[in-house]
Amino acid sequence: MDTKKSVNIYNELHKKFKVNFTKSLENEAELLARVEIKSRSFAILGQIISQEHTLEQHQKEIIPIFDELFSDISIGIYFAASSLENPAKIQLRRVLELGIAVTYLWDLPHVFWGWKQHDFDLNFNDMLEHFSKDGYKTYVRTVNSSYKDEDVLQFKQARKLYRILSNTVHGKITTFESNLPKRYSYQDEDWKRFLEMAEEVEDILFDLWNKRLVKYTPELIKQVPALSTLLHRR
Numbered sequence: 001m002d003t004k005k006s007v008n009i010y011n012e013l014h015k016k017f018k019v020n021f022t023k024s025l026e027n028e029a030e031l032l033a034r035v036e037i038k039s040r041s042f043a044i045l046g047q048i049i050s051q052e053h054t055l056e057q058h059q060k061e062i063i064p065i066f067d068e069l070f071s072d073i074s075i076g077i078y079f080a081a082s083s084l085e086n087p088a089k090i091q092l093r094r095v096l097e098l099g100i101a102v103t104y105l106w107d108l109p110h111v112f113w114g115w116k117q118h119d120f121d122l123n124f125n126d127m128l129e130h131f132s133k134d135g136y137k138t139y140v141r142t143v144n145s146s147y148k149d150e151d152v153l154q155f156k157q158a159r160k161l162y163r164i165l166s167n168t169v170h171g172k173i174t175t176f177e178s179n180l181p182k183r184y185s186y187q188d189e190d191w192k193r194f195l196e197m198a199e200e201v202e203d204i205l206f207d208l209w210n211k212r213l214v215k216y217t218p219e220l221i222k223q224v225p226a227l228s229t230l231l232h233r234r
Contacts, residue, residue, distance in 0.1 A: 093165035
């Protein structure tokens with residue numbers, strides 16, 4: 001068995017991805033900074049919520065999701081910077097689904113315990129339906145005096161992104177990279193497109209959280225002042 005040959009293959013791949021990574025970080029610095037600040041704010045928001053003394057048990061156990069979201073975006077950026085677009089998109093799909101699930105599970109303790117203790121699966125369409133009901137909008141109005149009757153969640157954009165990212169997860173032929181001429185090589189447009197998509201996911205989540213979990217927003221802005229400008233530039 002030629003183990004040295006196998007090791008060399010992966011060493012060469014590592015060299016290629018390292019070159020891609022360096023090129024990526026030389027481009028789209030401002031966009032990357034925005035995405036990073038927002039993703040870091042996920043973890044900070046979790047820390048802020050953890051200081052709340054009136055949380056129910058299931059809400060306390062939801063808090064680690066915020067750190068997971070930060071990690072997932074960071075890993076996704078690393079993959080995308082290495083020109084591994086499909087793994088990056090898989091991470092991003094997880095962020096979109098888990099980020100929306102934060103609020104869904106926050107509202108429905110019985111669903112949380114089924115998900116945590118009984119291996120129940122979360123259904124993306126069920127979550128979107130939950131946020132679309134008139135009764136839910138009325139409920140949000142009772143906890144957020146600044147809420148108007150707009151959508152609680154950006155449904156159209158969330159569905160569009162979920163579809164794109166799910167096609168990657170499910171291996172649709174349009175997502176194949178292995179037979180492309182420039183496969184696994186740095187390309188400006190791919191790097192920029194991923195960062196734009198990541199920021200879009202972040203904005204969808206912040207929009208939802210700022211409506212339902214609005215009580216924590218002032219402290220988040222206090223700790224991350226740049227976030228105020230970034231969220232209002234959309």
